Amino acid sequence: MHIVHSVAELRKHLASAQHPAFVPTMGNLHAGHIALINQAKPLGDCIVASIFVNRLQFLPHEDFDSYPRTWENDCAQLKAAGCDVLFAPRENDLYPEPQVVKVHADPALADILEGHFRPGFFTGVSTVVMKLFMAVFAGKAQGSAVFGKKDYQQLLVIQQMVRQFALPITIQGAETCRDADGLALSSRNGYLNDSERAEALYLSIALRKLGQNAQVFANSLQAHLPDLEDKAIEGLRKRGWQPDYLTVRRRSDLRAPQTGDALVVLGAAKLGNTRLIDNLEI
Numbered sequence: 001m002h003i004v005h006s007v008a009e010l011r012k013h014l015a016s017a018q019h020p021a022f023v024p025t026m027g028n029l030h031a032g033h034i035a036l037i038n039q040a041k042p043l044g045d046c047i048v049a050s051i052f053v054n055r056l057q058f059l060p061h062e063d064f065d066s067y068p069r070t071w072e073n074d075c076a077q078l079k080a081a082g083c084d085v086l087f088a089p090r091e092n093d094l095y096p097e098p099q100v101v102k103v104h105a106d107p108a109l110a111d112i113l114e115g116h117f118r119p120g121f122f123t124g125v126s127t128v129v130m131k132l133f134m135a136v137f138a139g140k141a142q143g144s145a146v147f148g149k150k151d152y153q154q155l156l157v158i159q160q161m162v163r164q165f166a167l168p169i170t171i172q173g174a175e176t177c178r179d180a181d182g183l184a185l186s187s188r189n190g191y192l193n194d195s196e197r198a199e200a201l202y203l204s205i206a207l208r209k210l211g212q213n214a215q216v217f218a219n220s221l222q223a224h225l226p227d228l229e230d231k232a233i234e235g236l237r238k239r240g241w242q243p244d245y246l247t248v249r250r251r252s253d254l255r256a257p258q259t260g261d262a263l264v265v266l267g268a269a270k271l272g273n274t275r276l277i278d279n280l281e282i
């Protein structure tokens with residue numbers, strides 16, 4: 001596996017690749033990231049991963065400084081997984097000057113849910129992903145990139161960006177990897193103490209229950225969803241969580257669903273100091 005830090009080095013290593021397959025990450029890799037690499041393998045002739053903790057997508061009070069950085073372990077996992085090139089830019093390589101030109105996603109998609117509770121988050125994500133795409137795919141006729149469905153809204157934002165800018169990149173979503181008890185794998189699970197870790201799976205339990213209740217009222221969703229969502233939020237709150245949202249939306253654009261839409265249940269809630277997100281397609 002070649003490890004490169006600058007965009008120039010990366011492009012040199014990708015010169016002979018016709019169709020790179022790319023997995024962007026912020027490091028602190030776990031089995032979920034390795035599943036993305038495995039999904040990317042058949043999609044390209046050169047498998048590229050990136051590790052970059054992107055300051056632009058953190059709010060001032062969030063965990064940019066303390067975000068876990070586990071370089072040696074990440075490299076070993078990527079190498080074992082068969083990654084060809086690891087792009088690990090230093091901050092100066094991606095942001096050599098203040099990033100004043102940014103990608104602003106559609107507010108209808110990007111200012112709701114995660115974007116509502118983390119204002120500017122999707123501008124930070126879209127901007128860095130555009131920069132990473134330009135670094136990896138510039139000059140290529142076609143490429144692929146894989147993003148986890150764990151960050152469901154992020155996947156939709158990136159798909160829309162690629163479509164709107166007509167980037168020659170196919171975006172694939174990858175199923176969420178879970179621990180045996182159902183907790184979605186996440187770098188932030190490492191912040192949980194033992195009792196929080198045991199409690200954490202109740203987010204996915206609450207989402208599943210909300211999904212089941214929504215299916216009972218599939219023919220009259222609009223009338224019943226607000227109450228069902230409130231009940232789910234209240235249930236988690238009673239267990240000691242601070243929920244941001246638990247909601248049923250249509251998969252295509254995360255708007256309020258109409259009868260017959262394909263649905264996804266999404267949730268975000270804080271347990272102690274750790275904010276967890278999860279979702280289930282139903």
Ligand code: PAF
Nearest residue numbers: 024025026054125128151
């Ligand atoms: O999902 C992530 O890890 C990040 O948001 C991404 C896509 C690597 C951009 O920084």
